[in-house]
Amino acid sequence: MRNLMTRQKGLFEQAVREAVVPEEIQPELVTQLALLMFALINVIETEVHDEQDRH
Structure with a gap:
């Protein structure tokens, strides 16, 4: 159970690192x-509004 939790945490951290957007692109x-x-x-x-008009 403890190993599973550790692996899931590692997968999350890896996904976050891969999702980082370069600073130049962030404003856009x-x-x-x-x-x-x-x-x-x-x-x-x-x-x-359309739903309310039908009644």
């Missing part, structure tokens, strides 16, 4: 993520 990535979130919020609000 944050901007794109914010735009995606804004678009998603708009879609959800539209769906909620």
